[in-house]
Amino acid sequence: MVLLVVFMMMYAHPKLRKRQVYTDHLSRDLRENLTGIRVIRAYNAEKYQEKKFTEADDILTSNERKAHHAMGLMRPTIKFVNNALMVGIYLVGAYLIASANPADQIAIFSDMVVYSSYTAILIKAFMDMNMALNQYPRAAVSAERILEILHADTEVKEGSSTAESTAGTIEFRHINFSYPGAKGNALTDISFTAEAGKTTALIGATGSGKTTILQLIARLYTPQSGSILIDGVDIQNMSLRKLHEKIGYATQKAMLLRGTVISNVAYGENDRTDRNEQSVNLALETAQALEFVGLMDKGIHAEIARGGTSVSGGQRQRLSIARSICWNPEVFLFDDTFSALDFETDYKLRKALRETHPDQSILIVAQRIGTIRDADEILVLDNGTIVDRGTHDQLMQRCNIYQQIASTQLSEQELS
Ligand SMILES: Nc1ncnc2c1ncn2[C@@H]1O[C@H](COP(=O)(O)OP(=O)(O)OP(=O)(O)O)[C@@H](O)[C@H]1O
């Protein structure tokens, strides 16, 4: 029995431990197949994906098979040992009884019966212990994974200030930031002020750090040095709830959740607004979304599929902008949210937003010169640093990078 336990510990337990990892791989591949189904179909990649899945599946199957073959040995072995012991006890007992004098025979017989029932109890306990030992590896791996999450430290530490303000001036002071685990800075010595009531634009090549700047304002990450202030208060000292109430963030990848138009636009909890159909309609109107929502079968109560796959890319962007408007923030953060809009809608939306929200600061990340040319200040980013700042006209005169971007987008006449 001891040999059996040692064998299980050496051979089967490591396999039971690995099972969790292999199951992870399998569900990862499965999820990828489901979320990426459009790309997979469009590129005839079914075979390739199937192969990836089959590989992960084979590894898991072979591991499970070996572990279970070993585990399968357990019951028969224990039963065999149990029965062999009984046979042994009765053989020895029979021999003792036969060789004892008749007066002692009854006593020896009852001893033998007692002895064999004790043995049975012992074996049963041993079997139970073995079962527990076999469950141990799985429980240990699961516990490790749960503890890993429970003990993970949140990098973003909350402040306590809940100071009220309504302006929304953002100030960056010498911000340096690198992503966890990445080498090299994503942002180097970024300083600027985005005034309340003004529109500040960020432009620059892909990977220049525009999204990173917006993510730092929303405190999705904490910079290594420097500080970010909203109306003079360091956001590190603010409670996250208060901070997020000040910010209407439309992310680069417009994100809709399963529900209805109204549940997506009036999304989240905010102490400052009371959101109803009227405010949702106003937000939709400003975001130039009222028209297409009106054409949907139940208007603002129309269903939205998970991930917003039931509306077009430009419609998704406008709904996500409407969400940020309905949130009633002090600061608007628009990360390339105008990219899928036609020029006219782009223009109308920005005009309507400024008219309805004259006091808020608006930060716009864009690739199109047209979207930002009338901004109050444009920051030109390159490789994580601000290389120049100014209005469209100033930058057209002196900033090389800006001129290059402009020259690929504007006509000869506009350039001159
Ligand atoms: N989560 C991350 N982990 C590590 N590095 C990252 C991460 N996100 C972005 N980076 C890196 O940081 C740099 C800046 O990325 P960022 O997303 O801010 O660029 P961007 O200017 O928004 O580009 P785009 O115009 O393509 O959206 C890039 O070099 C990028 O590779």
Ligand SMILES: [Mg+2]
């Ligand atoms: Mg980006």
